[in-house]
Amino acid sequence: MKLLAPGHRGCAGCGAAxxxxxxxxxxxxxxxxxxxxxxxxxxxxxxxxxxxEVPWIHSLFENTAAVASGVEVARRALGxxxxxxxxxxxxxxxxxxxxxxxxxxxxxxxxxxxxxxxxNEAYMNTGIQRSGSTPYDAATTTSPAGKISFGxxxxxxxxxxxxxxxxxxxxxxxxxxxxxxxxxKVKKAxxxxxxKYLQIHTPCPTGWGFDSNRxxxxxxxxxxxxxxxxxxxxxGKITSVKKIKRKPVEEYLKVQRRFAHLFKKEGGDAxxxxxxxxxxxxxKQLGLDM
Amino acid sequence: xxxxxxxxxxxxxxxxxxxHVISAYPITPQTHIVETLSQMVADGAIKAEYVRxxxxxxxxxxxxxxxxxxxxxxxxTTSQGLALMHEALFNAAGMRLPIVMTAVNxxxxxxxxIWNDQQDTISQRDTGWIQLxxxxxxxxxxxxxxxxxxxxxxSILLPVMVxxxxxxxxxxxxxxxxxxxxxxxxxxxxxxxVHVLDxxxxxxxxxxxxxxxxxxxxxxVQEAMEVAKKKIVDIANEFRDEFGRYYGGLIDEYRAKxxxxxxxxxxxxIGTIKDAIDEMRADGIPVGLLKIRAYRPFPVDTIRDAVxxxxxxxxxxxxxSMGYEGALFTDVKxxxxxxxxxTALGFILGLGGRDITKQTIxxxxxxxxEAMKSGKxxxxxxxxxxxxxL
Numbered sequence: 001m002k003l004l005a006p007g008h009r010g011c012a013g014c015g016a017a018x019x020x021x022x023x024x025x026x027x028x029x030x031x032x033x034x035x036x037x038x039x040x041x042x043x044x045x046x047x048x049x050x051x052x053e054v055p056w057i058h059s060l061f062e063n064t065a066a067v068a069s070g071v072e073v074a075r076r077a078l079g080x081x082x083x084x085x086x087x088x089x090x091x092x093x094x095x096x097x098x099x100x101x102x103x104x105x106x107x108x109x110x111x112x113x114x115x116x117x118x119x120n121e122a123y124m125n126t127g128i129q130r131s132g133s134t135p136y137d138a139a140t141t142t143s144p145a146g147k148i149s150f151g152x153x154x155x156x157x158x159x160x161x162x163x164x165x166x167x168x169x170x171x172x173x174x175x176x177x178x179x180x181x182x183x184x185k186v187k188k189a190x191x192x193x194x195x196k197y198l199q200i201h202t203p204c205p206t207g208w209g210f211d212s213n214r215x216x217x218x219x220x221x222x223x224x225x226x227x228x229x230x231x232x233x234x235x236g237k238i239t240s241v242k243k244i245k246r247k248p249v250e251e252y253l254k255v256q257r258r259f260a261h262l263f264k265k266e267g268g269d270a271x272x273x274x275x276x277x278x279x280x281x282x283x284k285q286l287g288l289d290m
Numbered sequence: 291x292x293x294x295x296x297x298x299x300x301x302x303x304x305x306x307x308x309x310h311v312i313s314a315y316p317i318t319p320q321t322h323i324v325e326t327l328s329q330m331v332a333d334g335a336i337k338a339e340y341v342r343x344x345x346x347x348x349x350x351x352x353x354x355x356x357x358x359x360x361x362x363x364x365x366x367t368t369s370q371g372l373a374l375m376h377e378a379l380f381n382a383a384g385m386r387l388p389i390v391m392t393a394v395n396x397x398x399x400x401x402x403x404i405w406n407d408q409q410d411t412i413s414q415r416d417t418g419w420i421q422l423x424x425x426x427x428x429x430x431x432x433x434x435x436x437x438x439x440x441x442x443x444x445s446i447l448l449p450v451m452v453x454x455x456x457x458x459x460x461x462x463x464x465x466x467x468x469x470x471x472x473x474x475x476x477x478x479x480x481x482x483x484v485h486v487l488d489x490x491x492x493x494x495x496x497x498x499x500x501x502x503x504x505x506x507x508x509x510x511v512q513e514a515m516e517v518a519k520k521k522i523v524d525i526a527n528e529f530r531d532e533f534g535r536y537y538g539g540l541i542d543e544y545r546a547k548x549x550x551x552x553x554x555x556x557x558x559x560i561g562t563i564k565d566a567i568d569e570m571r572a573d574g575i576p577v578g579l580l581k582i583r584a585y586r587p588f589p590v591d592t593i594r595d596a597v598x599x600x601x602x603x604x605x606x607x608x609x610x611s612m613g614y615e616g617a618l619f620t621d622v623k624x625x626x627x628x629x630x631x632x633t634a635l636g637f638i639l640g641l642g643g644r645d646i647t648k649q650t651i652x653x654x655x656x657x658x659x660e661a662m663k664s665g666k667x668x669x670x671x672x673x674x675x676x677x678x679x680l
Contacts, residue, residue, distance in 0.1 A: 070355025105344035
């Protein structure tokens with residue numbers, strides 16, 4: 001049985017839904033899921049329907065990690081000695097922006113909670129607005145490209161590093177292009193006691209502008225260009241990286257409408273060069289190149 | 291009976307209610323309550339998980355998660371902290387989670403003030419929380435025990451705010467009768483939630499409702515408030531039978547039966563008003579008191595009945611809805627609309643900790659008597675306004 005039932009209202013090719021399938025395949029049924037407001041909540045729970053075959057709670061946008069803290073201590077207070085895992089599955093807006101205070105609190109307090117951010121790099125549910133996780137030069141509805149702009153003028157926030165700075169036992173990144181990698185990391189995370197943070201790259205055909213049959217391909221290109229590196233950190237140290245045979249960033253950028261202006265506008269070449277430098281820096285820092 | 295601080299009394303009442311999860315963020319003048327509870331946890335005097343969160347927003351959110359997971363929960367806050375919780379207060383009520391909170395009453399910034407008024411809880415009036423106001427330390431703590439019973443009642447399932455005036459009640463030392471655990475256990479059965487987050491029986495909490503269903507969810511909260519109107523009275527009576535103390539149901543009356551002028555107020559000022567009434571009665575002025583205990587649900591019928599024989603009412607508000615008047619005054623007048631021709635005067639006073647004395651009360655009554663004679667009514671007036679600093 002699929003624990004996120006078919007018939008949910010996600011767009012065709014929704015990366016977030018793919019991520020949830022991979023996550024729940026790894027956790028199994030003995031789990032309580034907490035989610036913020038966002039695409040995942042909206043596509044899965046229009047009352048009286050629910051796509052969730054596991055217990056699931058949504059409270060608000062910015063309090064997911066605090067609600068999960070409450071669920072976790074409640075089970076402890078009731079003396080439940082079972083193996084039920086408490087996990088959060090939230091988008092990047094609810095995680096790296098508005099929810100980062102409650103996330104930081106949960107990580108710092110050491111709750112036995114696995115927080116998983118599905119990172120589609122903008123506020124998709126409200127119509128593709130820029131978040132702190134939007135990459136450099138991506139056009140969104142609030143960071144559009146224009147006569148004097150190349151889109152989002154800030155680099156993507158390094159949330160895994162922020163999570164790791166809390167001294168938590170496990171931080172990892174992954175991508176829906178690698179379901180086995182997600183499965184392995186989720187299983188590893190939930191087996192570790194204490195707070196864990198995972199960030200899964202989930203391309204969004206609607207928001208990024210690519211055909212819905214290319215979600216996995218786009219996800220793989222992000223990894224292969226070193227723009228979304230895949231790695232694990234255990235107790236603050238990098239313990240594994242996904243090695244890649246690196247491709248130039250153009251291959252990733254050119255298949256998405258959100259970067260189309262870089263190939264049309266004067267000065268776009270220089271911008272692409274800057275993005276390539278970011279990829280180069282990622283590859284160097286993490287030793288990604290085969 | 292022991293002479294103890296109001297905050298300590300509240301913490302003791304929370305202890306005997308045996309919450310599983312307590313989550314709070316420190317803010318003056320709520321701190322003594324949560325410090326006392328922390329010490330109880332540290333000493334093993336209470337078997338609760340105490341979650342030291344990074345904000346009030348997370349304090350209430352932890353309670354939301356813990357309540358949905360099937361536990362009895364408690365938090366306490368005041369002023370800015372309560373305002374920060376605002377969004378989550380609606381959420382807790384809409385999700386029908388019977389969280390109990392002590393809402394210490396304090397003014398809101400700007401200008402910053404740590405002192406008492408009731409602007410903070412008034413501003414959370416429409417969140418769907420039951421709001422009960424306490425007159426003294428004993429009532430603030432006894433009401434916690436009643437609050438859990440009200441909140442957890444199956445056809446209510448709404449969170450309850452027990453409001454107590456900051457400093458005036460939190461920091462006062464008063465004789466307080468404490469509780470025998472056995473008696474509390476008999477009065478307040480263990481929390482037995484209807485719906486729980488549990489993998490053995492997966493349920494979805496916090497779905498969204500489209501326009502074809504949202505209204506019905508809101509209506510059900512309103513229905514629960516109507517049930518609470520009756521149940522608050524029943525539980526106050528049960529508490530009297532069990533513990534011998536009574537503070538009124540939705541309202542309480544003091545020398546009100548033959549009063550021509552009735553004062554309506556809530557919170558710690560009630561004690562001052564009672565003393566002032568005794569002195570005015572000795573001078574032959576027929577004045578009485580309606581203490582508003584339940585602000586939400588608002589006791590419309592009870593107030594109508596209680597006001598029926600009066601010629602004038604004076605409504606005290608330690609708050610103001612800017613651009614209009616005090617919130618209690620608005621609510622009382624609305625309750626009386628079409629039912630009473632009583633002369634109504636509203637006063638804004640006690641803001642940011644300004645003292646309310648017996649003389650203040652007497653002056654307001656004098657104004658009411660004058661208004662009845664002259665027929666001239668100033669509906670909303672600031673009391674003791676220092677015009678020289680304006």
